[in-house]
Amino acid sequence: MRVLVNISYQGSQFLGFQIQQNGRTVQQQFEKILKRMHKHDVRIHPSSRTDRGVHAIEQYFHFDTELDIPEQQWQYAMNRALPGDIYVNHVSFVSDDFHCRYDCVxxxxxxxxxxxxxxxxxxxxxxxxxxxxxDIDKMNTAARYFIGTHDFTGFCSQKTEVVSKVRTLYESRIEKTENGFDYIVTGSGFLYNMVRVLIAFLIEVGKGKRQPEEIPKLLEDKDRNKVPFTAPAEGLYLEKIYLTPSELTTDFGNDIKLHRKKSI
Amino acid sequence: MRVLVNISYQGSQFLGFQIQQNGRTVQQQFEKILKRMHKHDVRIHPSSRTDRGVHAIEQYFHFDTELDIPEQQWQYAMNRALPGDIYVNHVSFVSDDFHCRYDCVxxxxxxxxxxxxxxxxxxxxxxxxxxxxxDIDKMNTAARYFIGTHDFTGFCSQKTEVVSKVRTLYESRIEKTENGFDYIVTGSGFLYNMVRVLIAFLIEVGKGKRQPEEIPKLLEDKDRNKVPFTAPAEGLYLEKIYLTPSELTTDFGNDIKLHRKKSI
Incomplete structure (x- = not known):
């Protein structure tokens, strides 16, 4: 039986999602509980690995189990054992070919x-x-330049280890809040540190040090040295995971370019 | 020169205000910085010691210095060295007979x-x-019973080590918020765990398990066993410190009973 778990966490006190030799991680918290329940190791597979200090309003993972426990009971059992900075919002059973990472569109x-x-x-x-x-308006103008399919080599960590750095962004905008603003960005996928590099650049635009019109050339140049900053992890929230193409087309229209990892 | 410092802190990651052999405390953070600046130990004296996990929107401490540094520069120097969960709001010079704890009314x-x-x-x-x-209305009715001068022996930790457990409360009320409510209480002073015992009792009233009308008898009985709960530290905020009687009479009227520690 494959179990899909929808969770939220406050990332400040975690070294990130992924398990590490030493240190408190989200994966470690769940695998400890699942090991106790199963009497053997159980590996969990997230939709997205978040870095140290990064939060998740919505994150998914799946795992396989031989235990016969109803969905709601899974939620209850995990929440009872979890620390206060992680919460299980929902648990459901999925087919055995579902995969949190590969089905994430x-x-x-x-x-x-x-x-x-x-x-x-x-x-x-x-x-x-x-x-x-x-200058929030200028930042919003700049943010829109990132929408579409681009090679984001110039806007990610140089440690990014994937072959293709082409990603499609469906949404990239600034939203004012009571005491500041949020940057909201939705895409087919993100490269290492990409959101933190994008917002760091937008802040430079807001300060008047960079111009929105520079962005097409910077995307073309694919040179990270021309985009030098990375914003701190503490402001970053994973907000939504799209697990089906129809969810994406509902939010962004039927004409959007979909990237399906399973078919690659 | 005596220096008065107004600070805020988020208490989650502190073992409390007071310095301890091992562990992260607010006092330790400041004394570490002051020792580095003075090249010798400097003791700080707070208005109030907060427990592990308790927050402060406003807290004061004072210390004595031989360094010739302007007020604003003190604020800047400390904030630059402090971690993100403590902030110095204001620094001022006070007379040598001023004392944060004894002048707190x-x-x-x-x-x-x-x-x-x-x-x-x-x-x-x-x-x-x-x-x-x-039942918020019922809680508010109960909260009002605590206003005035009472012996709070029944509503504090049995570990409280003071002789007189008589305190005067000037304000005790529930205020609705967006997702719940706050309990606000102002008094001449508070016994160990007193606010957490008061709110725990008010919650029992809200659940219908206790009645507001029980309070006069419970105050009279002075028996902590009849008021068994203590609410968790995480919801508790030290919000304001009154350092002069006139601040108190401005907020609560000239007729209030003042307790002045200095004259005791």
Whole structure:
């Protein structure tokens, strides 16, 4: 039986999703509980690996089990054993050929920024602080340049180990909030550190140090040295995982270009 | 020169205010910085010691220095060296006979509760979760019984080591919020765990398990065994420190009973 689990977590106190030799990770918290329940190791497979300090409003993972436990009971059992910074929102059974990573056709991220003269210790780890005034309209203009299918080599970590750095973004926009703004970006997939590099560039635009019109050339140049900053992890939230193409076309229209990992 | 420092902190990752042999405390963070600046140990004296996991929207401490540094520069130097979960809001010079603890004539606490079927990992450590529906009006009626001068022996930790357990509360009320409510309480002083015992009792009233009318008898009985619960630290915020009687009379009127530690 394959079990699909929808979770949220506050990432501040985790070294990331993926299990590590030493240190507290989201995967480690779940595999510890599942091992206790199964009396043997159980591996979980997430839709997305989040880095140290990154949060998830919605994340999925799946695992296989021989235990005969109803869906709601799985949710209850895991929540009872989990620490307060992780929560299981929903559990469902899926077919054995479903795979959280390969069936993921898109993801949304939200990057949260608050603006004030003084830092707020209660937003520490939850939003990134910027003291300067930013030109939000200009940032929004710049954000739109990223929409579409591009080679994002110039906007990801140089440590990115994938062959193709072509990704399609369906949405890329700034949304004002009470004390600052969020950057919302949805795409077929994201390269290592890509969202944090995109928002760091947009902040430079907001400060007037870069111009929206530079973006087409920067995408073409594929040179990370021309886009030097990476915004901190604390403002980054994995917000939504698209597990079916129809979810994506509902949100962004039938004309969008889909990338299906399974068929590659 | 005596320096008065107004700070805020998010308490989740601290073992409390007071320095300990091992572990991260607010006092330790400041004394480490001050030692580096002075090249010798400097002791800080807070208005209030907060427990493990308790937050401070406003807290004060003072220390003595021989360094010739302007007020704003003190703020800047400390904030630059502090971790993100502590912030210095203001620094001022005070007379040598001023003392943060002995000049404190009152304090306000706020206890934050959110109500929902599901736990929210993003409120973990910041608000206390209650799934049940509560009768807020009844809680407010009960809260008002605590206002005035009472012996709070029945409503504090049995470990409280002070002689007199008589305290005056100027304010005790429930305030509705977007996702729950806050309990706000202001008094001349508070006994160990007192706010957490008061709110735990009010929650029992909200659930219909206790009645507001029981309170006068419970105060009279002075028996902690009759008030068995203590609410968790995570929802508790030290909100305001009153350092002069006039601040208190401005907020609560000239007729209030003042307790001045200095004259005791």
């Amino acid at each position: 898109g993801k949304s991220y939200r990057y949260k920024i608050y603006q004030s003269k003084h830092k707020d210790p209660f937003l520490n780890g939850l939003k990134t602080h910027i003291a300067e005034t930013l | 009152g304090k306000s606490y706020r206890y934050k509760i959110y109500q929902s079927k599901h736990k929210d990992p993003f409120l973990n450590g910041l608000k206390t979760h209650i799934a049940e529906t509560l």
